[in-house]
Amino acid sequence: NAGVTQTPKFQVLKTGQSMTLQCAQDMNHNSMYWYRQDPGMGLRLIYYSASEGTTDKGEVPNGYNVSRLNKREFSLRLESAAPSQTSVYFCASSRDRANSPLHFGNGTRLTVT
């Protein structure tokens, strides 16, 4: 019963470094999402993929890129990390868009120094 699996759990980067956050779901869901969570800001949508082969920007896409590799996997890439990207990142999936409940991973805590 893995659900949504995110790796890594923790990461420290220096400004300007790049990295990819990995996410995989085993529930055969069509839609996948990347959110960031900052104190007092709730969860903000970075990018989402309504179905395999499609991606679209969310509320805060600048500085990020995504790849929907297949139906199971949705990765988030930071090409040149900045301190403002220090956050907790959550991947989620749902059967369909929006009205379906989201199933979240346990998050990646990223610190950029």
Next chain:
Amino acid sequence: TQLLEQSPQFLSIQEGENLTVYCNSSSVFSSLQWYRQEPGEGPVLLVTVVTGGEVKKLKRLTFQFGDARKDSSLHITAAQPGDTGLYLCAGAFLFYGSSNTGKLIFGQGTTLQVKP
């Protein structure tokens, strides 16, 4: 500008007290979801409300969707220490611009601490 305003942001109460958390917007939702999040974990869905005026109960938790589908509330009766956590509302907007229709937007969250 926060599209979904959640209040209060912090709440610290004694075991046995009642509380209400509010989620408000000027926009109409097609549905609204409530999640609970514990430290180090992702949010977990509590309930989805879809119909204006709908009331759903989950043990001591009562969720209400406003008649106009612009607001929602979560009421907890006789709070227990196990209710401690971050409560998040999330709305799927009907008419929030063509690029955002159907996206799930979260409120800032309410951190609840229930002391024994």
